Amino acid sequence: MLPTNSTVEEKEKLIRGAQPPWTKPILLRIPGVPGRRLRVLVPNASRLHQLRFLRNGRRRGPLLLCCAFVAVVFTIIILTRKPHSQDWAQPWQPIHTGDPSTLIFGRENLQRIWEWEIASGHYPSRRSIPRQIGLKDPPLNPALPAQGRKAAPSRYRPPPEVVTTSADTDTLGVGPKRVYIDIQSAPPNVAYPPRPVPGSVADMDIVMKYCDFNENKYVRDCLEILRLGGGLDNGMRVRRGSMDDWKYIYVETAENSTDGNDYSTHQPNPIHRPVTTDHGTDPNAGLEKKAEVDWEPQLRLPPTLQHRPSVSLPEPCDPENPRIFHMFWTGPFTDKPYLALMSFLFTQNTGIHLKDWPADARICRPQFWLWINPGPAAAVPNPSAMHDMYEQLKASPWAAPFLHPRFKDVVQFKLWNTTEQLDGIPELKSEWRALSDTLFNSGGHIINVPKKEEKVEDQAAADGNSTTTTTKKDDNDMLNRTGSKSSSEYDRLSVILSDMARFVLCHRFGGVYLDADTIFLRDWEELWGWKGAFAYRWSRLPKYNTAVLRMHKGSALGTFLFRTALKNGLDFHPMSVSRYTADAQTEGLLLRLPDALFDSAWLNTEFYQRDRPPQPYFEEFANFFDTPGRDSAAPQALGFEGFFRGAYSYHFHNFWWKPFDPSRNWPDLGPRFAAGERAAREALRADGQATGADKGSDPLTDKDSVWDDKRDLDWSTVLKRTFESYIRGERPNMYGEWIQW
Incomplete structure (x- = not known):
């Protein structure tokens, strides 16, 4: 019985609390899983019916019932509608919307390229493989440690006919364990940072987490994490608290990390299988092929490589991962390649701080190969080109110091010959000559180089009569330039040739290519340890800049790029390469690293991140x-x-x-x-x-x-004089090591 002093509002509150709930549960049978039911909440009809008994319910009740019915119907339609864009065969859109497709490889070849690179240890990342590749089973990844997941209990597995097609494919790590290390200078020796641990590796998944411009990460913050994680804040660490999340450098142990798990029965999440009920279905359905070009035949790939931790190698240098820096130069030797070489000696572990390189050293010495194109980019080297090259190097004040015997083991000069280099690429050697007239192709803009005309002398000239006229070659003409003397006299042909040369050199010899306008700022040990291929981002755009390019010798990725470029006019401009990888869903195999690692000023020069710029701050x-x-x-x-x-x-x-x-x-x-x-x-x-x-x-x-x-x-000026003072013996290098002559 209600108290006599209760108000009308209190009475309504008590009545409202005594009403049944708005929803009630029902149990639905789960297909394929006997003995288990799914609990679903549905609207309670009796609760809706009682709305009429509430205060003013005669006016509001029918309206609320109508709204509830519409909401239920709309929800059912949304939940049962088939997601038309989730079919694996749905064509994907290239990032260059509106551009014609560059794709020449069918799905089977794309799968083989991915599988070859992963099996060779060239994909040390937990990023998923795009679902459009259509892999049926998760590839085993020897460059990733196992995560310790065991096979799911059978009653939770979906039936064989149930296929997940809405997600990408994960690789299955079966590689060595990783130990993330804390790199710091030990007191009292904190004047200089320590050298990186031999065989250490940079985890690019962590680098991308903190440095990716797509995720609104600042260059300033990225550089701080790179400094602290690499021990470059020697004696100047002002950050407090645990920084375990910022550790991005690890070493691999010798033992495998599978820990006895049976991965043969492991059901990865997700696993991707194409839904094909008709065996006559086109296996390349959904792929947009380049117009008027046939699909490439089945690829012939070499045997996969074996991923081995550094500690298990018999020698400090891995023959499958040579530590070679390539650089390409045309024209007179100037202070630009000079400073690139000086910064290499100042930062890399070349061993010139030791009297003799120890025979039992566990460090792999990097080498710098400077490729010299002796004349204009379109010229053919003469038979004495090698001899002439060394004579010019000896006579050049900027080049001659690097011919000193002290540097012979780490600095080498190489003669570039376009014909020889292209003939050395198996994917090109039998076909590239058909494109020799359009060899200088940059983003579809072709510079035609006329063939050398035979010299025909007038008979009158032979008789001594001066009736013929000769045209003097203009050394400043674009076809005859050797080097860029100013912004108006730019050696465009050499730039286009270098776009191709970087891929040729990496595919033939392995290693890293660097543009000649590059200065080293730290040891690259952990970059060599990361065995994936990479370039870096074109500032704000999700495209490649190949001013830094790392690829493996004779890799499946290289085969893909050369065959694709051949069918697209031998165009190796970075924007074109971006189209090749985007159209084929192979961007994951050529990681696009943040430009903070190699080009820290670029975003600022394009008016980005000026609210929190890095040090120094360059507006241009x-x-x-x-x-x-x-x-x-x-x-x-x-x-x-x-x-x-x-x-x-x-x-x-x-x-x-x-x-x-x-x-x-x-x-x-x-x-x-x-x-x-x-x-x-x-x-x-x-x-x-x-x-x-x-x-x-x-x-x-x-x-x-x-x-x-x-x-x-x-x-x-300050950087040039710093590097030179190290060679003069007036200061140590950036790691506190003094040069030994």
């Missing part, structure tokens, strides 16, 4: 050579350690005509290389480009004055 690439006055105290105050600390290299984007050190534009390497310095100073004086430091009678005996130097030194 020219700031590297001409640092603005407001920032010009930083280069001398911070030095090499304050220049994009954490990045692996810096790409200054051309500026071939800008000297690194305008007031001392010569190789300043001390008495050991005095002849080259004298020649460079005298050449500047003869050309009328001498500054106050060059105007004496003998540039080496006359004492330079500090007043002849620029007051505020630019970043390019």
